[in-house]
Amino acid sequence: MAVITLGPEGTYSHRAARAIGDEIEFSQSVTSIVDAVATGEHDRGVIAIENSIEGSVTESLDALAEYDVAVVREIVTPVRHALLAQGPTFETVASHSQALAQCRTYLEREYPDAALEAVASTAQGVDFARTDASVAGIGHPANADDGDELEVLAEDIQDQDSNSTRFFAIAPTEDRSTGGGKTSLVVYPNANYPGLLLELLEPFADQDINLTRVESRPSGRRLGDYVFHVDFEAGLYESRTNEAIEELEELAENGWVRRLGSYDTEHVVD
Numbered sequence: 001m002a003v004i005t006l007g008p009e010g011t012y013s014h015r016a017a018r019a020i021g022d023e024i025e026f027s028q029s030v031t032s033i034v035d036a037v038a039t040g041e042h043d044r045g046v047i048a049i050e051n052s053i054e055g056s057v058t059e060s061l062d063a064l065a066e067y068d069v070a071v072v073r074e075i076v077t078p079v080r081h082a083l084l085a086q087g088p089t090f091e092t093v094a095s096h097s098q099a100l101a102q103c104r105t106y107l108e109r110e111y112p113d114a115a116l117e118a119v120a121s122t123a124q125g126v127d128f129a130r131t132d133a134s135v136a137g138i139g140h141p142a143n144a145d146d147g148d149e150l151e152v153l154a155e156d157i158q159d160q161d162s163n164s165t166r167f168f169a170i171a172p173t174e175d176r177s178t179g180g181g182k183t184s185l186v187v188y189p190n191a192n193y194p195g196l197l198l199e200l201l202e203p204f205a206d207q208d209i210n211l212t213r214v215e216s217r218p219s220g221r222r223l224g225d226y227v228f229h230v231d232f233e234a235g236l237y238e239s240r241t242n243e244a245i246e247e248l249e250e251l252a253e254n255g256w257v258r259r260l261g262s263y264d265t266e267h268v269v270d
């Protein structure tokens with residue numbers, strides 16, 4: 001299956017995408033990946049959603065609220081960062097903003113004077129290090145295997161030993177599934193009153209459905225107006241799920257509820 005994900009080759013997204021297909025194409029932006037799947041240009045896309053240290057990948061959440069796509073699989077993979085450079089002396093550390101944040105403590109302790117540069121992906125930061133001796137990249141250590149230009153200066157530099165990122169495999173809406181142990185929704189209530197969030201979540205408690213994540217993102221329309229991303233442990237094939245969503249739709253009658261789909265989780269360990 002043809003899959004599009006964040007490139008260049010060697011990103012963590014690339015590693016996750018290999019679980020979906022072996023014909024992999026790369027893009028430099030998450031939004032353009034979601035766009036390419038929504039318009040049917042690609043069968044599948046793989047985007048990072050959330051990291052155990054740094055939290056949400058906000059560009060991905062906003063793209064899921066903006067475009068109509070289905071989530072068909074969740075992929076969880078360990079993220080163990082290495083520092084790669086041509087030698088021990090450099091001025092700039094380049095990586096994805098998530099990776100820089102996940103290694104904040106290490107960078108402050110070991111390289112307090114280095115300039116931090118956020119680039120499109122970890123693998124892009126490593127590519128910069130390959131061509132410029134004043135730059136070090138943070139990424140998966142296997143990125144050093146590409147030739148002999150790069151040294152692995154340090155491994156496992158993320159702030160916590162156990163670091164993992166959760167990805168969604170996305171598909172055109174016609175591939176949306178009701179089967180699977182988890183479901184994701186995006187809710188825009190277009191309302192604001194005391195107790196609104198409590199009311200939106202109550203139908204899930206009433207149906208004994210365990211929520212695994214609730215994230216609010218600004219709607220972009222006005223300050224204090226939010227879109228909610230809700231994940232839970234039940235499938236859209238279950239009547240309790242449909243009952244909870246029906247109630248949610250009544251509460252969000254001035255806005256909308258988007259069912260991203262039901263899916264199962266796959267753990268990719270290398």
Ligand SMILES: O=C(O)C(=O)C[C@]1(C(=O)O)C=C[C@@H](O)C=C1
Nearest residue numbers: 011012013048096098121122165
């Ligand atoms: O830059 C990469 O390697 C990516 O695949 C992106 C990304 C992210 O968006 O969080 C994926 C996993 C890690 O958390 C760091 C970066």
